[in-house]
Every structure is written in C-alpha cells, then in structure tokens.
Amino acid sequence: MDRLDYRIVEHFTANPGTSVLAASRELNVARPTVQARLNRLRDTGILVEILPKLAPEPMGYPVQAMVMAQIDQSAWHGELHDNLLEIPEVVDCSTMAGDWDLLIRVVAKSNTDLQRVIDKIGTLDPIERTTTSIVLRELMRDRMLPLMDVATSESTSK
Template sequence: MDRLDYSIIELFTEQPGVSVLSAARELGVARPTIQARLNRMREKGILIDIVPKLAPDPMGFPVQAMTMLQIDQRIGHGGLHDDLLAVPEVIDFSTMAGPWDILLRIVARSNSDLQRVIDKIARLEAVSRTSTSIVLRDLARNRLLPLMDEATKDTGSPGRSS
C-alpha cells in the first residue's frame, strides 16, 4: 500500500458514488491505474467493498444500542450467526474474548421497539444472557482512514494533497 492507494480510498470514502473515471481525473492518474489498484486491494483483502454509508435514523430507526451476549457454552455459536442475521435490526456483530461472547449493534424505532428486539434476541436458543446500553451519539465510527494513512506514510507515491 502506498499514498496513491490511500488517496483512492480517501476519495471513495468522501464521495461513495464517484466513478472510477472521475476518481482517475481527480487524482491525476489513468483510469486503468485506479481500477488495478482497487482490484489489488480487494485481492489482498484490504478493501472489502465500496458501499454507501446508510444512516438508520432517517429510515425510521433513531434508537441505537450496543448489546453484549453470553452464549450457552453447551450449545456454542452453532446457528447463532444465521439467527442474528435473521434479525434486521442487528446491523453489526462480532465475537469477543472475555466475559461476553458477542457484541451487537442494533437499531430500533423507539425504546419500546428496542425492548422487543432485545427480547427476540434473548429468546434465541444459544443466548444465555444479554446486557444492553443505548448509544446516545456516535462520535466516530469506522475510523479506518487514519489507520490507512499511518500504514502508507513515507511510501513516496504522490496522492491527493489534503
């Protein structure tokens, strides 16, 4: 990865709908160069996908919460992955080490709707306990550009100037 890779990701992050041709023009490189860089970052697993960021609040889901799950160790994770994917209000989840096994980010239409979603999750066979905290305000989410900036420092390739 170099500064051009960083500039490409920065541009697509700031302008999710930008075309490869427009990105090439803005960054002053050939369109095939942009496409080749995107393909290479996908092949290496650096770039999973370039998708628009969706905001749940304007879609009618203004309540966000972080819910931690403990799973019944006798049952294990088993089908829990698919069970959680079947709950549309679960927008992110990860396994964890420590006293809790899974961390969920969930959204809801209201606090009472949040209770409905938590109850639905708590009834899943593998779940033995839940703990939920309501998100008051997102201060920073998915902050990967500073990490990528750090990873590409001093590589010598020109990119966009900030």
Template sequence: MDRLDFRIVELFSNDPGTSVLQAARELGIARPTVQARLTRMREAGILVDILPKLEAEPMGYPVRAITTLQIDQRIGTEQLHEQLLSIPEVIDCATIAGQWDVMLRIVARSNADLQRVIERIARLESVSRTSTSIVLQDLARNRHLPLMDAATADLDDEA
C-alpha cells in the same frame, strides 16, 4: 499500499458514486492505474468493497444500542449467527473474548421497539444472558481512513 492508494480509497469513501474515470481525472492519473490499484487492493484483502454509508436514523431507527450476549456453552453458536442475521435491527455482530461472548450493534424505532428486539434476541436458544447500553452519541465510527492514512504514511517514511 502507498499514498496514492490512500487517496484513491479516500476519494471513493467520501463519494461512493464516483466512477473510475472521474477518480482518475480528479487524481490526475490514468484510468487503468486507478482500476489496477483497486483490483490489487481487493486481491490483497485491503479493500473489501466501497459501499454507500447508510444511516439508520433517517430510515426511522433513531435508537442505537450495544448489546452483549453470554452464550450457553453447552448449546454453542452453530445456529446463532444465522438467527441473529435474520433480525434486521442487528447491524453488526462480532464474537468477543472475556465475560461476554458476542457483541451486537442494534437499532430500533423507539425504546419500546428496542425492548422488543432485545427480547427477541434473549429468546434465542443459545443466549443465556444479555446486557444492553443505549448509544447516546457516536464519537467516532468506521475509522478506517485514518488507519490507512497512518499505515501509508509509515510505508512512505520507510521508503
């Protein structure tokens, strides 16, 4: 990973509709170089995919919340993941360590709709308790580019 890799990822992140040829022209490098670097970053697991950034609010989901779950350890999480992914309002899901076992980012059409979603989650067999906080404002989201920028700057300093 180097600064050129960062510039390629930055370009596609800012405009996912960019073609490899457009990227090559904008960066002043050969098209096969861009393609080879994208392939190498995918194979290394650095670049999972370049997707458009979707916003829930324009789709009618202006309410955002963080919900944490405690899981009944006797039941476990074997089916929980699949059940949570069947709820379209669940946009992120992670297991966590500490007092809570699972953290979700969810969206809803209104506060009443948020309550409906939370109640649906709370009724899942392995969920023993939930806690929800409404997101008032996102201060930072999907900060992978600054991380890659820092990582590649460090690599360039070592060279």
C-alpha cells in the same frame, strides 16, 4: 500500499458512488491504474468494500444500542449467525473475548421497539444472557482511513 492507494481509497470513501473513470479524472491518474489498484487492494484483503454509509435515523430508527450477549459454550451455535441475520434491526455483530461473547449493535424505532428487539435476541439459542447499553451519541465509526494514512506515510518514509 502507498500514498496513491491512500488517495484512491480516501476519494472513494468520501464519494462512494463515484465511478472509476470519475475518480481517475479527479485524482489525475489513468483509469486502468485506479482499477488495478482497487483490484489489488481487494485481492490482498485491505479493501473489503466501498459502500455508502447509511444513517438509521432518517429511516425511522433513532434509537441505537449495544447488546452484549453470553452464549452457551458447549452448544453448537452455527445457526446463531443466520438467526441474527433474520432480525433487520441487528446492524453489526462481533465475537469477543472476556465476560461477554458477542457485541451486537442494534437500532430501533423507540425504546419500546428496542425492548422487542432485545427480547427477540434473548430467545435465540445458544444465547443465555444479555445486557444492553443505549447509545446516546455516536462519536466515530469505521475509522480506518487514518490507519491507512499512517501506514502509507510510514512506508514512504522508509
């Protein structure tokens, strides 16, 4: 990874719908170079995907919450992932170590709708218990670009 990789990722992060050709013109880099760099970043697993960031509020989902769940550790829970995918209001899910096993980010149309979503999650096997915190305001999200900035700055200063 170097500063050109950073500039390319920064450009696509700011302009996710742009073409490789447009990015190469904007960055003053040959199109095959931009494409090769994107391919290498994908192949190494650094770049997972470049997607537009969607805001749930304009789509009618102004309520956001974090649902922490404990699951039955003795149960096979391979179906849990698929069952969570069946709930469109579930937008992120991570496994965790500690008192809670899952952190599930959900959106809802209202507090009443949030209760429906939480109840639906609570009925899934092997979920045993949940607790929910409503998000008041999102301060930052998916903040990886500063890490890449530091990593590429350190690699060029060595």
